[in-house]
Amino acid sequence: MPDDNVPGRARVVDTPELAAYYGALAQHEAGALWTVANDIEPWEPKPHAIPMLWRYEVLRPLVLQSLELVRPEDAGRRVVMLLNPRRRNVSAAVGWLYSGLQVMKPGEAASAHRHMASALRFIIEGSGAYTIVDGERLTLGANDFVITPNGTWHEHGNDGGTSPCIWQDGLDIPLINALEANFYEVHPDLHQRVGRPINASHLSYGNVALKPLEPDWRKPYSPLLKFGWDNTYDALRRHAAATTGSPFDGVAMEYVNPLTGGPVMPTLGAQMQLLRAGEHTCAHRHTGNVLYHVAKGAGHSVIGGQRFDWKEHDIFCVPSWTWHEHANALSSDDACLFSFNDFPVMRSLALYREEAYMPNDGHQIS
Amino acid sequence: MPDDNVPGRARVVDTPELAAYYGALAQHEAGALWTVANDIEPWEPKPHAIPMLWRYEVLRPLVLQSLELVRPEDAGRRVVMLLNPRRRNVSAAVGWLYSGLQVMKPGEAASAHRHMASALRFIIEGSGAYTIVDGERLTLGANDFVITPNGTWHEHGNDGGTSPCIWQDGLDIPLINALEANFYEVHPDLHQRVGRPINASHLSYGNVALKPLEPDWRKPYSPLLKFGWDNTYDALRRHAAATTGSPFDGVAMEYVNPLTGGPVMPTLGAQMQLLRAGEHTCAHRHTGNVLYHVAKGAGHSVIGGQRFDWKEHDIFCVPSWTWHEHANALSSDDACLFSFNDFPVMRSLALYREEAYMPNDGHQIS
Amino acid sequence: MPDDNVPGRARVVDTPELAAYYGALAQHEAGALWTVANDIEPWEPKPHAIPMLWRYEVLRPLVLQSLELVRPEDAGRRVVMLLNPRRRNVSAAVGWLYSGLQVMKPGEAASAHRHMASALRFIIEGSGAYTIVDGERLTLGANDFVITPNGTWHEHGNDGGTSPCIWQDGLDIPLINALEANFYEVHPDLHQRVGRPINASHLSYGNVALKPLEPDWRKPYSPLLKFGWDNTYDALRRHAAATTGSPFDGVAMEYVNPLTGGPVMPTLGAQMQLLRAGEHTCAHRHTGNVLYHVAKGAGHSVIGGQRFDWKEHDIFCVPSWTWHEHANALSSDDACLFSFNDFPVMRSLALYREEAYMPNDGHQIS
Amino acid sequence: MPDDNVPGRARVVDTPELAAYYGALAQHEAGALWTVANDIEPWEPKPHAIPMLWRYEVLRPLVLQSLELVRPEDAGRRVVMLLNPRRRNVSAAVGWLYSGLQVMKPGEAASAHRHMASALRFIIEGSGAYTIVDGERLTLGANDFVITPNGTWHEHGNDGGTSPCIWQDGLDIPLINALEANFYEVHPDLHQRVGRPINASHLSYGNVALKPLEPDWRKPYSPLLKFGWDNTYDALRRHAAATTGSPFDGVAMEYVNPLTGGPVMPTLGAQMQLLRAGEHTCAHRHTGNVLYHVAKGAGHSVIGGQRFDWKEHDIFCVPSWTWHEHANALSSDDACLFSFNDFPVMRSLALYREEAYMPNDGHQIS
Known part of the structure; x- marks a missing residue:
């Protein structure tokens, strides 16, 4: 990065008059x-957050412990938030993205609400999870991804068997608060009436190229x-048969949004990527923040020069404009990384930019 | 319709001076x-074509007969065109839409070409059909729908078993000719090299809400x-479980286009509709022309007051601004109608308009 | 153009069996x-119309003669149509574009109507012309351009001084008829009530980069x-100071549409081009049809190898895919050509294509 | 606003176990x-900034004082920033919007740079100001508005007469920093070569409905x-003749952007509004932040229940979701308020919402 002691940068020496x-x-x-001036006009983006990995084996007992400590009717939702050390003040895991692990006992049902913030869920374990969005009940299983978009009434529950x-x-709560545009309402009846067939949107819009x-x-x-996870994993394997994939992201x-080809919500995007057996991608960086969830397999990522080893259900983040690369540890099976990001914000505001890492054949020293 | 003998219409009486x-x-x-003036400014659209039905059992022998009469290398393509009596001059089946039945013996392969016109195919019978579009080979089975868009190199063949x-x-050849914008090229090598995996676009883009x-x-x-037909029929049945459907079109x-939610090509749209067991839709009319192909089942349609009974692989047309309604003859199974149309033209040019038939509970007297 | 006696084209020899x-x-x-097949799939577009020029000095007396021959209440509108010899059957001047010269005596007012077709007017002579569009009265002077878009109630009149x-x-009447989408209504009161300030849309939307x-x-x-003409001519001269212009179209x-930057109507586009003193453009051709009106000056155009000399208020056409170039006859003043076209149709349907004329330094031999 | 002690909100009581x-x-x-949870999911937006007014008569001497205190080559730019007491930490005047008053002596010229942030200028006093954007030199006068969009090389100077x-x-520097997407470059030659005619974009794109x-x-x-100011003021007066205007914003x-009808830059919008003689608007509120500059006249605004009297060149802000209304003090002349805002961000991210103030005939008690 250039020095600040050059023409075109601020170099005023303090004096008593000043x-x-x-x-x-x-x-x-x-x-x-x-x-x-030099602080607020940096040569390149300075992310607030640091690279982080949260181990599921560490968090899971803490999450389950909350079942005994608080009742949903008091807590609203029983959630263990992931807090980036540099973003605690805005309750963010990375950038302006909030994330947490929520748990529900069999038979529990949270009350309905809506907010200007956009939300998504990625299911980790347990059967019987459901979400009701604007009167439509959605049944959920492991690795399913579901959205509860900005302004929709939504509520979650667990009416399955014996396990939480x-x-x-x-x-995007931190972002919407930062943009001073958050609204929140509790549903007047606390719970919605289910007014459409179960999984209705999935039946009508979850089809290939038909609307x-x-x-x-x-x-x-x-x-x-x-x-759903089955469809998603199948799609990745099909696409893998037709593409070499991206050098940075694998397949x-x-x-x-099947009606636009655009992101699922105006402020949050989501991806699933497959790393082939033994694949180790090249490093690149881009504006925009990403939170990853290991959906399948094990491996490691190098983020900002630091190595993070991961396995199923671990969560890790890549802050804006930070070099990152991923490696699948297995030589015999693929690995899958779910992620969500603020790329729709970057793209809508013409702020997206990316760069490939050139030294050392594209791999950071970690 | 109003009379022309009113103020605001032309009513000039001929004189020698005139x-x-x-x-x-x-x-x-x-x-x-x-x-x-009164002719070129009609009170409402005057379609050129008349309602028509072509029976597959009548056309099939004629189509097969062409196998003995002409060779592909002389005919270019062995096709029996469907000609609307009022549109013979532009080789159209209805409106500005061309259609025909093409046949290929096992082992035959037509040469590659491209044109500004947009094309689609709906497979009727035989196994082994394939199309190559811009270097991608697509395998085709009964009721599969495939597009060969404007400007793409494409060629067809049959390398299957024993039957044609x-x-x-x-x-849209008649339209593109009318708009004086048609171009045609024969591939310099007569055949393309297949440069991508078989069905590559299907592998990469034929997935639910993932790009x-x-x-x-x-x-x-x-x-x-x-x-593909399996996906399409499955989608219709899934959607049928979530909707009452349209009073005019059933489910x-x-x-x-999975990247836009818009029509598959800029000038041609395509639909598949399912009529539930015993369903008889209400009549409506709209600008734009439609050519139907019976993909499954049997029934009848009333078009411009005239009844047309149909069964599998029959083809019939609905000219612009003509009342039409459909009935499934079976009380125990659904019927499916594939159709293609010029609605994308109507919509792009702000010309789409529709109207429900109100008398007689929405049903024409036929 | 290639020969049709090549593989990939139809070359079937007639036989009694056939x-x-x-x-x-x-x-x-x-x-x-x-x-x-070879007819309906030409190697390149075959325009129906031929290049034509209509001289204003020839048409003007004929137009004025109609004042004595028919009354507006009988004729609807007193218009001398321009008819391309090859497009008489569809009442078109070129392609699917209709044009005519309309005349009104001082004090006359035509009745209001609306239609699905889109319309525009370019004022030639006389003061006092006005148009009322959806309740807004627009005052018009020489070389002003006004639109009466698809579906708007509109009526014309002349309440000026002493001359017609x-x-x-x-x-686009021929196009809308061809597309079988034309509707026509006479205003129930024959005349609209003016419900907005005179030139209201001009006051609110006729400003530079402000909405x-x-x-x-x-x-x-x-x-x-x-x-308005003053604004338009001023804009051309301003733009001329900042650009070398197009080799084919001058400045x-x-x-x-100031709210979209797109064409003024979905099916009709309009342009004004300035040829600098002595400028002679290079030839090119494109899909789409154009009708020119000489707004200022004198010169000639070479269209399809044929020279047409023009002066103020002459009208000439360039059919689709026909080579054309323009020359300003004056070495001391600019010339201006108003034109309208069907480019919005070509672009909406992905049919626009253009090509530069390469031989002879870009100039046809005429 | 609702109480937090209701079902659906967090109400957990602290315990030693917790x-x-x-x-x-x-x-x-x-x-x-x-x-x-209750803090980060507020019932409605909580703006960070407070309503503020900066008096030009107070700031002007301070701005001029900087001429003696720092040299442009040391300061980069000689700017007095406007700092909202609650947004000092992000150098913002309101929301994520930065603003400042810049001054240049005759003959001075700042060096060229570019950044991912978007910038605009509104000229207050002095003649001879110019800006060079991507090689185009723009001459500027009082109340002219000019943009230096994201990524463009730009530099400012004053080559006019005798006064600064x-x-x-x-x-939008604070926003782009918050979104961790800011880049900054000093021009390698420190100054651009002017490669286009002066005001070229104004000549080519600054015309009414012509591109x-x-x-x-x-x-x-x-x-x-x-x-330019002349065009803008003229447009407001023309539009005023055709509209009653908005109850909240006057005319x-x-x-x-004349090519899209959309905002001038992807993150910053700008408006000019005219308050008729004696006009006092009704109050409303909306998401999004606004910084006003009094371009003409005198009056007052009530913002969040607090009255701010203003006259020419005063600057005041309206934070997100804060009630505001404006009054022209003069009964004989209009007043004009220039403003810029982050509405494009709100709209791109589907976060824009507004509400009318209903009590007391729409007027706050101040």
Whole structure:
């Protein structure tokens, strides 16, 4: 990175006169740009968060412990948040992305609410999980991905067998708060009436390249709410048969709004990527923050020069403009990484940029 | 419809002076608008074509007969065209839509070409049919739907067992000729090299709500070229479980470009609709022309007040702005109608309009 | 252009068996594709129309003569149509574009109507012309361009001084009829009530890069209805100071919908181009049809190898895929060509293509 | 606003067991959602900034004082920033919007740079100001508005007469930093070569509803860079003759990209609104932050229940979701408010919402 002691950067030396001047400015809710210019105009993005990995084997007992400590009717939701050490102040795991692990006992049902923030869930374990979104009940199993978009009434429950359900929540709450646009409502009846067939959106919109003639969907998010694991894994393997994949991401697919081909929600994107047996990708970096969830297999990622070993259900983050590469540890089976990100924000605001890592054949030294 | 003898319509009475005037105008490549105004500004659309049904049992022997009469290398393609009596001059089955039944012996392969016109195929019988589009080989079976979009190199063949393959072609050739924009090229090598995995687009783009991260598709048509019957029928039945359907079309779905949710090609749309056991839809009419192919079952349609009974592989047309309704003859099984249309043209040019038939509880007297 | 006697084209030789076969096909409303294939799949577009020029000095007396021959209440509108010799059957001047010269005596007012066709006017002479579109009255002067979009109630009148007004009408009536989508209504009160300020759309939308906050315009055409000559000529001269212009069109600008930057109507585009003193452009050709009106100056165009000399208010056409180039006859002043076209249709349907003329330094031999 | 002590909100009572649990979570970079849930999911947006007004008569002497205190080659730019007391930490005037007053002596010229942040300027006083954007020199006068979009090389200077130039800068630097997407480069030659005619974009794109045929503009911001005051004021008065205006904003127009009708830059919008003589608007609130600059006249605004009196060149802010209304103090002349905002961000991310103030006939008590 260039030095700041060059023409075009601020290089003013402090003097008593300037100190007095700064005091006068401060009295009038003003300041001198050159005192902060180099800080607020960095040569390249300075992510707030640090690379992190949360081990599921560590978090799981803590998550289950909450079952005994708080009741849903008091806690609202029983969630262990993932907190990046540099983002604790905004309750974020990375960038402006919130995430947590939620748990529900069999028979429990949370009350319905809605908010301007967008939300998604990735199911980890337990059977019987369901979500109701705008009157449609969605049944969920392991590695299923479901969205509860901005403004939709939604509620979660577990009416399955004998074990608790655990899933990962992902939301843009920190971003929406930062943008001062969050609204929250509790459903007047606390619970919705289910007014459509179970998995109705999945039946109508979860088909290959076919859309219902009616009705005309005008909302700014996907009408398809649930993206099942079987379909997703099958799609990755099919696509793998037709592509060499990306040097940086392996065989990667984006979950999309089937009516637009765009992201599933206006502020949150989601992907699933498959690393072939033995695959080790090259490093690159981009604007935008990503939170990964290991859906299948084991391996490691090098993020900002630091190695993180991962296995199923571990969660790790890649902050904005940070070099990263992924490796599948197995030579005999593929590995799958689910991830969600703020790329739709980056793209809508013309802020997306990416760069390949060139030294050392594209691999960081870790 | 209103009378033309009203203020605002042309009602000029012929006189000798006018006759002389018209002669003078004609000498200068001009004319008097009022002599044609009421004709060229009709109160409502006047379709050129008439409602028609072509029986497969009648056409099939004629199609097979061509196998003995012409060789592909002389005919280009062995196709029996469907000709609407009022559209023979433009080789159209209805509106500006061309259609025909093409046949290929086992072992035959047509040469590759491309054109500005858009094309689609709906497979009727025989195994072993394939199409190669821009270097990708697509394998085809009964009731599969495949597109060969505007500008793509394409060629067809039959390398299957012992019987000929028959399929329906649909093209916008008459429209593109009318718009004076047709181009045609024979492939310099007569045949393409297959440069991608078989069914590659199906592997990469034929998935539910997942798109490849790379590459960025910028062409004005669907990257998915083949839409299989199994998937399509399954989708209709799934959607049927979640919807009451349209009063006019039953359970109807549009084949779409999975990256846009829009029509598969810029000038041709395609749909598949399911009529439930015993279902008889209400009549409506709309601008735009439709050619139907009975994919499954038997029943009848009333089109412009005329009844047409149909069974599997029969083809019938609905001209623009003509009342139509459909009935499934079976009380125990569903019926499926494939159709293609020029709705994308109507919609792109802001010309689409529709109207429900109100008398007699929505049913025409036939 | 290639020969048709090549593999990939139809080359079937007639035989008695085939003649019998063709007869059998005809009985069942069918035909053999190979009998027409080379005709309906030409190597490149075959325009129906021929290049033409209509001299204003010839047409003007004929137009004025109609004032004595017919009354507006009988004729609807007093219009001398321009008829291309090859397009008389569809009342078109070129392609599917209709045009005519309309005349009104001082004090006359035509009744209001609306239609699915899109219309435009280019004012030639006389003061006092006005158009009322959806309740807004627009005042018009020489070389002003005004649109009366698809579906809008509109009516024309002349309440000026002592001389008749003459203007050129341009419509897509032939296209909308061909697409079987035309509707026509006479206003129930024969005349609209003017419910908005005079030139209201011009006041609100006729500003540089500023749009009203309210209301939200959702119609498929420009909210700005009138494009004045002074502004247009000024814009051309300003743009001329910043660009070398196009080698084919000189300094050319498109009239646009100020809310989208797209064409003023979904089926008709319009342009004004300035040829600098002495400028002679290079030839090119493109799909799409154009009708030119000489707004200022004198010169000639070479169209399909034929030279047409023009001066103010002459009208000439360039059929689809026909080479054309323009030359300003004056060495001391610019010339301006107004034109309207069907490019929006070509672009919406992905049919636009263009090509530069390479021989002879880009100039045809005429 | 509802109480938090209701079902659906977090209401967990602290216990020693929970305190231990929270400690365990913290050790693993985790936390319990219910400890922060009500804070991060507010019932409605909680803006960070407070309503503020900066008086030009107070700031101007401070701005001029900087001329003696720092040299441009040391300061980069001589700018007095406006700092909202609650947004000092991000150098913002309101929300994530930065603003400052920049001053240049005659003959001074700052060096060229570019950044991912988007910038705009509103000229206050002095003649001779210019900006060079991507090789195009723009001349500027009082109340002219100019953009230097994301990624463009730009530099400012004053080559006019005898007095300093002062203008207001507006940037989204705080937002782009928050989104961790800022890049900054100093021009390798420190100054650009002017490679296009002066005000070239104004000549080519600053016309009413006419766009150049060439070239095809694909960048995510307006090709028109300068929006002159004369045109703008004229547009407001013309629009005022055709509209009653908005009850909340008077006669308000948005500066737009003339090729899309959308905002001038992807993250920053700008408006000019005219308050008629004596007009006092009704209050409303919306998501999104606004910084106003009084371009003409005098009056007051009530913002969040607090009255702010303003006159020419005063600057004031309206934070997100804060009630506001405006009043023109003069009964004989109009007043004009320039403003810029983050509405494009709100709209791109589907976060825009607004509400009218209903009590007291729409007027706050201040």
